[in-house]
Amino acid sequence: KQPQIMLAHDENGAPVLILREEEKRKRLSGAEALSSHIGIATSVAGTVSTSLGPKGRDKLIIDSSGGLTITNDGATIMTKMDSPSQIGKLITSLSKCQDFEIGDGTTGVVVLAGALLEHALKLSKSGIHPIRIADGFETALKIATKTLEESSEKFMIDNREKLIEVAMTTLGSKIINKNLRQMAEIAVDAVLSVADLERRDVDFELIKIRKKAGGKIEDTRLIKGLVLDTDFTHSQMAKEVKDAKIAILNVPLEPPKPEIGYKLIVDSVEKYESLYTTEQAFFTEMVDKIKASGATFVVCQWGFDDEANHLLYQAGIPAVRWALADEIEGLAIATGGSIISRFDDLSPSTLGNAKLVREETLGTQTDRIVTIEGCENEKIVTVFIRGSNEIMLDEAERALHDAMCVVRNLIRDPSIVFGGGAAELCASLAIEQSMEDVSTVEQRALRAFAEALDVIPISLARNSGLDPIKTLADLKAKQKLTKDSAIGVDCMERGTTDMRSQLVFETLSSKVQQFQLATQVTRMILKIDTSIDFTDKEE
Template structure:
């Protein structure tokens, strides 16, 4: 029933897993998406703990292009562009300052009112604001930053000053994206300009702005990061529905790959595992005389529900198909026989490379058993009409 999978390369039947867990919209390029999912998991895997933090894999989608254009980016994509159109669109060997403080003068926390009745007072106020902006930009330049990514927006004057000082900047970047950028580039998130130091800058080999389609949508690519422990799966599709369905399929595939990292034991799919368990449970029921025997046989019948549903969904005669496969398993003593859903011509799931993770199968049976136990504990059901 079980076997082992090499976690350092995509398993031969992993594309079938993506198809089984996803929808048929992604069927035509399931192999490419399966490889992308495996590579993404292996990029962020912690082999010592045998676990994967899926939060480090950002799944982003953009309408336009073909599903085949989906790519794995060893870095982070941000759905933003440079804050000024005249800023450079590509930066090599970028040193990134990641800020959560705004490029603007500090504002009093209490209500205030400023009265300006002369030109001199207005000039003094303007010079004071100009000095704030100069100091902020100069602090970024002094530590060696070549790109500023800020969680907040810029004043127009600060934006103009950044452009003239040759310091590209990106504004209104979300908190989650800032964390991923910090992880990928090895930088630190800086809450105040006074705390900005060269050691807190993130490093990336290439930062570029990319345009998409006729609408000229723009995104920022942060690639060749110093610490590529964060990656992005960038999905393309003709409409929003296809992108959302592909996201669901890829998420399921990532979970399957993560389960293989945690435990690389597998069971073969197509209902073969359930049929084998059903035969084993039914055989073992003879050892328990009395009422318990009926409960054990009922559990064996329940296990047959999965292959029967597979046969019915494939347009086959469910009872006849299940009986034939079960008798074939018993006759040849081969637990790998299952439902031939794809009409390949063989019921051997090992030959078809159709498998499931052992962890996933254990959780399915365990959860179903727990639900039945909860239902059996209910003595009575009270309907509103009983009151």
Template sequence: MGNQPMIVLSEESQRTSGKDAQTMNITAGKAVAESVRTTLGPKGMDKMLVDSTGSVVVTNDGVTILKEMDIDHPAANMIVEVAETQEDEVGDGTTSAVVVAGELLDQAEELLDQDIHATTLAQGYRQAAEKAKELLEEQAIDVSEDDREVLVQLAATAMTGKGAESARDQLAELVVDAVSAVADEDDVDIDNVSVEKVVGGSIDNSELVEGVIVDKERVDENMPYAVEDANVALFDGAIEVKETEIDAEVNVTDPDQLQEFLDQEEEQLREYVDKLVDVGTDVVFVGDGIDDMAQHYLAQEGILAVRRVKSDDFRRLARATGGQVVSNLDDLAEDDLGFAGSVAQKDIGGDERIFVEDVEEARSVTLILRGGTEHVVDEVERAVIDSLGVVRTTLEDGQVLPGGGAPETGLALDLRDFADSVGGREQLAVEAFADALEVIPRTLAENAGLDPIDSLVDLRSRHDAGERAAGLDAYTGGVIDMQEEGVVEPLRVKTQAIESATEAAVMILRIDDVIAAGDLRASGDDGGDDDMPAGGAGGMGGMGGMGGMGGAM
């Protein structure tokens, strides 16, 4: 081969390696973190996101922002996954997790410039993360399901700084009531809390319905609007004439024969209705269609019927009423019926819906959220869903921590002490990890218009004196005892954020070669230099890609 280089990649492939690859990926990750950093805390700002069709989302919810931004850069997407994991696991703390991940990358960049190897950094970061989780677990405060006041404080803290803050205390009470109602002994499934949005009225008018709201109407005007003390049948099928499973042709030679066919169909429908009447049905929810003639018979019997009910609604109705969902009417027995003190069709926000209320044990409930505009209601919903996740997590784990940057400030001090016991260059990585955690109190101060240096100095001195619940009051600028103030968060919000942020940062740092089978320019870029951009992240490009690496990846 002589001195000829061997080409193993196709001509269309792009490659960058070594320091350039690390710089590009770190820059992309930091750009994502920076995009949500200003939304952190009770004084965080909102983002307006406009997509290509012109629809607008106004929010300061970290995971919503990152999903709506339509990020293309593969390294940046690893940071987005941090937010999504945080959302799935605990429902809150998405912005904190992303900001910490970005700061870990920023600290790592300085150490890489000092010729600290990425593998050494990764090892040190992992050691620091493990130690941080241990320290947090030692400091956690135990909470039981009977500590209603603490649960309400948790719910309120999760809504602070979001669109629901004007009615935070009232909504926090509703959230705790909702989660407590659906909690089983060893499981809290917040899918059993349905959230209905209504545009109109104020947030203060939001309410909790201990039962189920089905977004349907009764099928016939002659049916009753409301039924008291109702026996409820849940039939996941159709009340229609059964069709033959094979194609058949019937020749009718006499009008009497046609009438006989029609009579048989009517008789079949009548039998279905009689079956419901025989077992004592007052209300029937049907998964499929209801024949017009069957609707007539049901109305004659005074039975309120609802058709095309979704499977999720069936599950909630079964939990709320205690009924059994049956797929064959012949199998329906009196024991399968559920009970509700009231089933009624009511107007809500201009739409007619079926309310199933006054159930014996409300194991499925509905939150009705109101607001002046659609954007307001959407943001209230996001805040309430975060709050539901926080209360669920606390009931499952039973441990909380003070908020306001208190855990991060304490961890930073403890990890600096821990770094002295770590040998080798990993010690520098542990110290960098400690510095990175302080981005949370620093950002809280910045977003509140305070001096971040003064705030951080005050926090450190209070923690040095042993006040481990001391956090930053974003409203007054003072350092106060967050536990006494009722600003608390679930332990898992912090441990999951540290775990996810560390794993994402380590994965990005360990990449020293990026090979793409195609053009590495930003999607939508029609020309320009074909070489890999050294800086990588470029601009946000409106709602488009992150630049640096687009389309092909």
């Protein structure tokens, strides 16, 4: 069938032909399939490439329910874009995979995959079989990773100051870059507080993130313990408990509810008084059990009756109600207490321990939190993020998460390569050099891979307002001449292309993973010969 052709004009008056196929194709094969898949992948990569680097632009995404997100985090952009095509989903999973394993480099991996696919398409159009291209890329990947390993350097992780500088570099491209130093310190101290330096590992489960809208981003802080987003149940309870013994309750401080179907008729003063006395006795017994256990602070997952609350106040035991399930669990782990489901189970050995529990007022009188510090398990910390609204809070969380990932990755493996496209340039040059002694077809695949790597310095330069082609040529010539793998794009216009002195580096593991994932997905797409899409509906 002939496609319908429509003539339209763009905003500059230039004619544009719009082809509207009468019937949406459901089956694509051979070169057509490859071309269509690569088209989708490169358009996705093109969208995120403008977010790459310290001068990358942010994206405003409005989801189907009208929710707003402002971010420059690759994995988030990809997830929120929610591409309907399977290839788009594949590229999204690429970014997520990098995010899950490493935490940063989520934009770079997509941009690189897009460039690899674009170059592969050119080769395929010139008659080289996709499988030969895929194999050539595999060879190029081996050369690239070997070069990365050889050019990597060891980073001294025992130096807090150095780690802060690294975290500052990561945070430099994020919205929260106004409070760089403070945010970087929070990220580094959070990771160092929970890190097991002997086993060289960091358990992120021990770093809790709590966000609270209101306040300024600079009010964000690290608390060496837990934060409950609530206040004490009675305004006159002591604001502070030292050496707290904490009862962690999963039972409400309320009288038992009558079963459904029963009616309780209170039609006389006597009956009311009798009911009141029974309830009173019930609460007194509960609070007595709490007192007898030696508890000096109560956290309850459920509600309290006012009467019970008053009794706790009289007993001098501050309390928190309606704590979230994960707060209760975190508290039990942090303070070494047990979660109690029956008052009879309360005993001194079930109580958690913390050096200081405090109710804090934030800015206004109505905004309060409860902090629990000096817990028995000292390794649990909370990053308490403040910001004017949810959008800021979410982006701050993502940025801090990226920075913490970089610090954790350095602790796991302190090998680093240089950023600003320096590592890509170095690998690209090494591949070009290796081309002399291979067959012509392989040579072309290797060259394509080398050129695809150049997309990173090119995008960084473009996003920073530099001339991309000239910058690339200059940097390549300089690296070739000096053999210095630290020469990269001076995005911040500091007057030097030496990424070593600019402290722009990335972990070797992150860069290797980026190269591997991007190549893997490219090979995967190259190997697809036919795609049949039964979900594709006619518009």
